[in-house]
Amino acid sequence: MRIRILAQSVLVGLLLAVTAQAQTVTVMGSTALGPIVKKAAEDFMKANPGVQIAVSGGGSMTGLNQVTSGGCHIGISDVFATPDQEKAGVKNHNIVVQPFTLIAHPGVGVKSLTSLQAEQVFTGKITNWKEVGGKDQKIVRVIRPESSGTRAVQKKEILHDHDFTKDVLIQDSTGAVVNSVATTIGAVSFVELEHLEKNKVRVSGIAYNGAECSNEAVKSGKYPIFSFGHAYTNPAKLSDPKVKQAAEAFLAYILTPAFQQNVVLKAGYLPVDYVKILKTKL
Amino acid sequence: MRTLPALRTSPTAKHVDRLMRGVLWIIALGFIAVLLIFVGAILKQGWPVLNLGFLTKMPETLDAGGGIKPQIFNSLYLVVLSLGLSLPVGLGAGIYMAEYAGKGRALQFFRLCIETLAATPSIVLALFGMIAFVQTMGWSFSIRSGALTLALLNLPVITRVTEVSLQSVPRELKEACYGLGATKLQTILKVALPYAATGILTGLVLTAGRAFGESAILVFTAGTNTSGQFPDFRLTVPGETLSVHLWSVTSDGTLPDAREIAAGTAAVMILILLILNLLVRFLDRAIRRRTR
């Protein structure tokens, strides 16, 4: 008998749960941007009790796919939308700036690479650190998978669209990349600046064309390698005016100076308005 | 029929016999050692992290020191939901196969389907769930997408267990029931199922353990985030479970204490599975006591 009562109450609870849906804005996409968007959602929901914001990961392109097809309201992404997706009417909002830097195992004996050297290290023309003034160590290139946004930036900015050599070690996430570089003699990689700053003891940064990566260098325009974190909406699929309003208010909240200064900076990104001159495409 | 080779117990054969017995013992003890090292290492890594705070705090998004409270809830919630979805269908299919399908081609075909579904890799089920529920139904990464896809994983096991348990019901029992004037349906519901219940329950607990540990399916259907509320019974929000959390904190690496959280989560999962295992053992003993 007790089991039956329990089962009934569970059922009733389920029904209630299904019917009592608040106004929900769904956000999907980049796992890298996930944490700050989630933090924004928590703050935003506290200030606006009537609104629910559900953030789920899935990857940049999942976010873009879903926002294009109307599967979610906001898609967050490290990469730009494809031409097809743009044709379908998705709208870009840059929400943060993400600086990138070259890193290497501390023992390689190189502190700076020119843009040509950096390119040749990753295309495989340069195979030993002594060719660029370092120790006699084989270069071990650690990179992200094809579909990664970081790799897209690296290919465009460092390799100038040439192909990577095949002699690479591929790591799924930036965390794994940093671990590899820290433990592998001769390793070199390309990561978000925050990951260098968190791991300064284990890996060393490499300047690019003589400029070391830092928030200030990006802000002043001295350091050229960075990308935007994007939030995409698809106005054509946002038919519910209440959801539309909530989604817009949420995006506006992310761009408020308070959030950009307090959270975005703390999370290792840069506020969008640091970079006034927008680059067209990454 | 092949003829038996000439078998003689020569001194060499005796030595071989002793040697192979030794080898078998070593292999068996090896597996025990593997298990002990495995569980020991996981628990040892996780032990320093395990405390009440870790179990009852919300996860952090950027800072160290987060807990796994909603993930524990989501794991249990998804297991219950997916079992709730697959149990009726699995029972129905199991009853049909054991009591109605006869012994012919139909039964063979249904068995083939059940076996295929049981052998389908969970990553394939994940792809299906992603296309069917996340994209086609437009349900996004949510508890409902996850529960429905997870139910596909449970379904063949529950069906199989139901079929086998019903087959083990003594024939005399059913005949006696018919003798008392029961219809076939009454016999199944009032006599066979209650008799088979403990067996089905054991299967259910095993299935629960499997669903609890599943990650590939849920990464692609329930997502890698929690809703930020607790407890959140809504079916439309993303629901990261313990196993998915374990995978995502390891591979994202955004949390400063990702390693500790992964170790703690793994330890919690092992502990929960050990408890489930004890439950199965208990049920098993109950069955054996009755059949004796």
Added chain:
Amino acid sequence: MNDSSESTLAATKPLDAVSGTKRIQPVLPVFRQSRLHRLADRWSHLLFLACSLLVVALIGGILFFLATRGLAAFFPLAGNTGRTLSFSEVFLTTDWAPSSDRFGILPFVAGSLAVTGLALLVAAPTGILTGVFIAKLAPPWMRTLMRQVMDLLVGIPSVVYGIFGLTVILPLVSRTWLTNAPASGFAISAMILSVMIVPTIVSLATDAFESLPPSLDEGSQALGSSRWQAIWHVLMPAAKPRLLTATVLGLGRAIGEAMAVQMVIGNNPQWIALMRESTDRAPFLRALFTPAATLTTELVQELPNTAAGSPWNNVLFAMGLLLYLLTMVLILTTRRLGRGQEA
């Protein structure tokens, strides 16, 4: 597990012969039978049939959904918004560089086969021998213990296996291995996979040996053979079809495993090209510790980050379809093996 119950039941006549359509006269009318009861009895089997048919429909549904996306890579279907690829460039080339429009999935197929093969190399012999041990040699307490050990091993989630490989085995091997590169690759993946699939093989092998008629064993011992001779010359051959089935099902589990392997294999889709260019003196040994990739790991890794409708995304679904078809082939193989045993 399935055949043992079948064999016990095969002896009994189906109950339908007793219950049939005509109800037998109740000896003691304990069960009330209103019209409602009789109606329910007549129609309820349709409900049960529907449940069974749902399973059949699911098999078809999975195939359909995967095919709509997977085949879109090769045919101009609705799900294809990019270039249409040819079968040969996808299945017969080893160059995977989707952002440069090259889609050879051979490295993943080969990777899956290699890691599965290596895992079976360890798991099949040890699993079968453990099966013999449990069924024929172990004292009762050891038998119970081994069953519990296998139950626990099979119950451990794949991500926990993965984290164990990542945090315990990988650093250990990297430290002892004399190269400076991380040791991720086939060797460690196979090591973990073999532990994951061994319980499947053990439990099926144990069933196989236990279901053999005791006369076989006793007969050969009466002829003067040692215990091991009886096992090796008589029991093993007799159980062979079911041992093969056990191995095939273990293979199925290994080839479909995603998360644990993804965490330790190193995920390099270019591994074949890399091996070809390598001038290493011990290429096989090096291959064991070279970061590689499999069908499942590549799916986990890249599917979330590819645009729907693009050839890249479609090829990934085609890889899923391939895995599913492979499952069906494996299951049909076990059927074949089962039939061979009955005949």
